[in-house]
Amino acid sequence: MRFWHPMPWTARFGAVVIGLYALLAIFAPWIAPYGEAEILGGAFELWGGDHLLGTDNLGRDLLSRLIWGARNTIGIALATTLLSFALGAILGMAAAANTGLIDQVLSRLVDVLMAVPSLLLTLLALSVFGPGVLNLILIIALLDSTRVYRLARATTMNVIVLDYVEAARLRGEGMVSILWREVLPNISAPLIAEFGLRFCFVFLTISALSFLGLGLPPPTADWGAMVKENAALITFGDITPLLPALAIALLTVAVNFVVDHLLHLASGLKE
């Protein structure tokens, strides 16, 4: 397929990293040497010995928590992105297909929600609804779906004016059939790329919120929270607290590399 063939090393690297993270997340219980919340020794033990990367502020094995963290953080980010996508893409395509009252109302609502940086509204909503995994997923998915909505609506609008869609309308096809057969296959490339970008954004947002102490409740292992828990070590020049942050960064870099390649392919397809 053309996805693999003339692939730059960045995208190959990205794809491999994403694969490794996926394995880590799926098989965490078998890979991690210790349990997620097991307290095993003193706080802040050094690297080496029983604990390859030392222990954290409560004496839990850091390597194990890193591995469990892959499962929690990525899992929640993925669920949120999927929800945001389902919501945004369906509503966006529907709005583009029926430019009427529904489109007007939805688009104005999205305009207002997007008129301020989403972190502000996320924080506001969290303060009202309180912390918790479900709240976190729902709030971020809803706010993030505005961007998917805009993209889905705009790309659908671009395709829906093309002659082959008009031909289908003249044939007498129903709207659902037109969206499914004529539109969706032609907007899937930008939507897939956008999925990568949305995942990165959601993943970074959730990590940031966890870092701020507003994310997953303890003792769940979560990369953002792990940075915060062990931040005191930084002032002693220890890089350990940066490892979870590095884990976040590596995955987002990898996804961005792949997305970049996908966008490149998508733009090349036009020719």
Next chain:
Amino acid sequence: MTGKARLLRMILGRLVLGLLTLWLISVLIFLAVSLLPGDIAQQILGQSATPETVAALRRELGLDQPLLQRYLDWMGTLLAGDFGNSLSNGRPVADLLAARMGKTLFLAAYAAAIAVPLALFLGILSAYRRGSLFDRAVTGLTLTMISFPEFFIAYVLMLFLAVRLPFFPTIADYGSDAGLIEMLHRTFLPAMALVLVVTAHMMRMTRAAIINLMAQPYIGMARLKGIGPLRVILVHALPNALAPIINVVAVNIAWLVSGVVIVEVVFVYPGLGQLMVDSVSNRDIPVVQACCLIFAAVYILLNLLADVLAIATNPRLMHRAG
């Protein structure tokens, strides 16, 4: 209608739209409290609270009033500069904000003053040298940078420039008697973290906007008139690039706003961002609402300004056929 009148009408239209957006956001922020099914006072205080304390909190939040009445009261006191009282310590929210707003504005302005020119310069240069080693290096670097969480960048800066090499303090707050130099020095690392994040996003969009512009046929025509590359960029491309560039700057201010919240927490900098995060954990809703409103207002007004500037610099709109 003359061109000037049309232009003026467009600008007025944008102003009205911007203020309408701001108003809608304020309604949204106000309504947030009422959105929760069930009783927020009970939620906040937990199951163990006595009915008296719950009733007191309800009164404090104004929940015993009808919705419209509450909104009018809220808006009225807000316009008088009264944001209500903090739930956690009872102090007027306005006082809490006053002490911190200056700090956040200083940090944000500091970062913007470096990031905006830097991003535009890098963006334009790499678009101009598209495909060169420089372009690929900068594009790769910024792609990596936008993939990093803000707190990662902040801690890396802290680790290397404050701990391993103690050039700058790890805690960024400055005293009330600090001079400008000391302020700039103490807040250098948080500002730098913001600069890296904002520059990366802004540079990428600037580059894309310029490349898009350079593909226009009139740029090719200018080359075919024998005009040198520098003049093509400065005289032919730039006047048409102003509107897109202004737009890029405005859009990326969003990264400054969310970045500032994180960076303030990392560097224990007592600004609005940190106040907001603390208040969210304490569920001190009046404070969160006030912070949210201020950030939103600043952001919307800046975007409004950019919109108006973009209209004003667009030649097609400025010189319409009469």
Next chain:
Amino acid sequence: MTDLLLDIRNLQVATRLGAPILRGIDLSLHRGEVMGLIGESGAGKSTLGLAAMGYVQEGCRINGGAVHFDGQDLLALPEKQRRLFRGARIAYVAQSAAASFNPAWRLIDQFTEAPRLHGHARRAESEADAHDLYGRMGLPDPADFGLRFPHQVSGGQLQRAMTAMAMACRPDLIVFDEPTTALDVTTQIEVLAAIRSVVRDLNSAALYITHDLAVVAQMADRIKVLRHGEEVEEAPTGRLISAPQKEYTRSLWAVRNLTRPARPKPAETNHPALRLKGVTASYGRKMAVLRDVSIDFAAGRTIAVVGESGSGKSTTARAITGLLKPLSGDIELRGRALPAALRDRTKAELRSIQMIYQMADTALNPRQTLREIIGRPAAFYGGLRGAALDARVRELLAAIELEPGQFIDRRPGELSGGQKQRVGIARALAADPEFIICDEVTSALDQLVAEGILKLLMRLQEQTGVTYMFITHDLSTVRAIADSVVVMQKGAVVDQGSRDHIFQQSTHPYTRRLLDSVPETDTDWLTRTLAQRGRG
């Protein structure tokens, strides 16, 4: 020879990926001489025109050869020196004037830029010169014309302003790259006249690039025919037109003379396939775009609807298809009233009216195979499934002369422009329609390909008895295919009748002006027409 101005030897240009664009072209041009470059898309005309300025488009490179301009090899010079020639001694006029003027600048400032930078004239001198040239080009109010911005000026005027700008430094050579292709015929003739008079007055040499033989016949002293980046033949204009040596050139010429024999009028007793009665329509609350349009489309015939852009011919099609609901008036299909709105029409009514589009690229879903594209209407209307559907698709592919086994599972991206258009025809046929709207179906195609499409359409009409509404702005196509002609202007039908009547006897002034504006290959056509208009 001392007056040799441009001498291109064995020029080879290719894309960076290695696909050749020019495969060793020779060209020589003398001072004051106009050479026409003609060929179909992909012939390399534009690349050759730009190469005459020592310029290649992004993504291409020169692989060999020499471009001598006034004795100097432009390709051997450093870029900085080449720039001194461009704009000053060699100027360029692009196809799309609207996109090629900088939107941020007044026209006069764009005019004076090159003279000032090349040290040819001071601003005041150059502005005075601009007024003079604007006047010669027939632009309105020449003294103030330059104060306008590009978006305040019409397309035909912009094209003339660009020619004036090219003249600013009195270049020895001007490269015209399809300067009138985007214009309506009645505008084209004015621009052609203006370009020709200025080029002659100032004695510039010119390379005139076009795909339109009739246009180049008016402008050029000599013509070079290109194909696939190679020269086919070159000769003085008169000789090349009267006695082309090469088969390819002859076939290009022959396309223009394709004419369908006149057929007797069908019996009056039959209902027309489709009838419009007093149709008036508008978009939104704006002024009417169709005013009281009444047309009878006789069954089994081809009715050409002609007019310039904005005349309402495509809007008429939208009203027929039900996409635009008329404000008043009736549409009848075989004598039975047709509901105005698309959603009120029955499946049988929808099946009866099919459409073929201008841009085959956007008319076919790029993600579907030909089996899906052509099979869908057959399945949708006819309820065909499985083997029956497969057989029907193969039958249709055979009908449009595409080998079924080879093409059935291809996607549009793997087809040429002409093949895509054929698939568009097959999709319309798959519904078994009575009435097909052909909206500019050949105008995006090269002449030879277009000829194949027209012949196919005629053959299919004979086999199926389908009625065509043939929308076009190209009158030579009308001559080739139409039985009768409807002329539209500003949303109204101004003239209609049999083809031979319209072409030979119509006295309607707009019809006459439209017909007169269509260039003919006769080299004297422009001179003669202008003279006639001068008298009229």
